[in-house]
Amino acid sequence: MRLLTDPSTDSVGHRSRMRARLLEGGGDAFLDYELLEYVLGLAIPRRDTKPLAKSLLREFGSFPALLAASPAELQRIDGLTEGAAAALKFIEAASLRSLRAAALDRPVLSGWQALSEYLHAAMAHRSAEEFRVIFLNNRNILMRDEVMSSGTVNAAPVYPREIVKRALDLSASAVVLVHNHPSGDPSPSRDDIAMTKAIVEAGRHLGLAVHDHVIISKTGHASFRALGLL
Numbered sequence: 001m002r003l004l005t006d007p008s009t010d011s012v013g014h015r016s017r018m019r020a021r022l023l024e025g026g027g028d029a030f031l032d033y034e035l036l037e038y039v040l041g042l043a044i045p046r047r048d049t050k051p052l053a054k055s056l057l058r059e060f061g062s063f064p065a066l067l068a069a070s071p072a073e074l075q076r077i078d079g080l081t082e083g084a085a086a087a088l089k090f091i092e093a094a095s096l097r098s099l100r101a102a103a104l105d106r107p108v109l110s111g112w113q114a115l116s117e118y119l120h121a122a123m124a125h126r127s128a129e130e131f132r133v134i135f136l137n138n139r140n141i142l143m144r145d146e147v148m149s150s151g152t153v154n155a156a157p158v159y160p161r162e163i164v165k166r167a168l169d170l171s172a173s174a175v176v177l178v179h180n181h182p183s184g185d186p187s188p189s190r191d192d193i194a195m196t197k198a199i200v201e202a203g204r205h206l207g208l209a210v211h212d213h214v215i216i217s218k219t220g221h222a223s224f225r226a227l228g229l230l
Contacts, residue, residue: 015038015041018030018034018037018038019038022038032057032062032063033050033053033054033057034053035063036053036056036057036063036066037049037050037052037053039087039088039091040052040053040080040084040087042087043081043083043084043086043087044081044083044084052079052080055077055079056077056080059077062125064121064124064125065125066088067088067089067091067092067095067125068092068124068125068126068127069088069127070127071085071086071089073127074088074089095121096118096121096122099114099117099118099121099122100118100145102114102117102118107139107140107141115134115142115176116214116221119178119214119216119221120216120221123178123179123180123216124180124216124217124218125218126180126182127182128150128182129150129179129180129181129182130147130149130150130179130180131147131148131149131150131158131177131178131179132145132146132147132148132178132179133145133146133148133163133166133167133175133176133177133178134175134176134177134178135166135167135170135172135175136172136173136174136175136176136211137171137172137173138173140173140174140211143170143172144170144172146166148162148163148166158179158195158199160195160198160199160201160202160203161202163175163177163199163202163203164199164202164203164206164208167203167208168206168208172208173207173208173209174208174209174210174211175203175208175209175210175211176210176211176212176213176214177196177199177210177212177213177214178213178214178215178216179192179213179215179216180215180216180217181215181216181217182217183217184217184218184219185217185219186215186216186217186219186220186221186222187215187222188213188215188222188224188227188229192213192215193224193229196210196213196224196229196230200230210230211225212224212225212230213225213229213230
């Protein structure tokens with residue numbers, strides 16, 4: 001006669017062992033689904049969350065894409081509770097906060113790597129286009145990072161006057177323009193080039209410099225300045 005165990009007890013023991021592994025050896029030895037499994041277990045304590053973790057990674061394709069998904073997209077997944085969806089968004093917020101902090105208090109042009117890592121984490125896996133502006137002071141240190149518009153899978157409305165007005169309100173001396181291409185190709189479109197020229201022209205008359213326009217995608221990024229378009 002086989003002794004049956006309580007599945008919830010098995011889960012508790014399994015998570016205790018995972019916790020010990022993490023605290024003793026760090027996270028590098030864990031597979032993506034294992035990290036996700038443990039996080040989900042904190043929000044759904046009396047359940048084996050390994051199948052759900054694997055299902056989520058199959059559905060979204062990667063851990064970064066999963067974290068970038070909207071709450072509505074997450075809650076469409078069968079078995080993912082509101083609390084678990086919130087836990088994932090808290091992880092995303094904490095990760096972005098850490099990366100953003102690494103890009104602060106240093107000139108953006110000399111600390112581009114840190115800013116690039118932050119922008120890629122924040123925007124590369126978005127399912128819709130997002131246009132944000134990095135506002136810089138006269139020492140080229142980041143003052144504000146603001147999303148100016150969000151749109152569809154291939155467009156986000158941009159109004160040059162609003163960008164320049166916001167820069168004047170903040171007493172910014174320069175900006176870096178950033179948007180993403182959900183298609184995966186970071187190459188600038190004709191509309192991207194025309195829009196950038198309009199913002200450069202609008203800022204020039206008021207002493208606002210446009211240092212770069214960067215397009216972020218899953219496969220990398222494209223810099224207008226590096227491409228000779230600015």
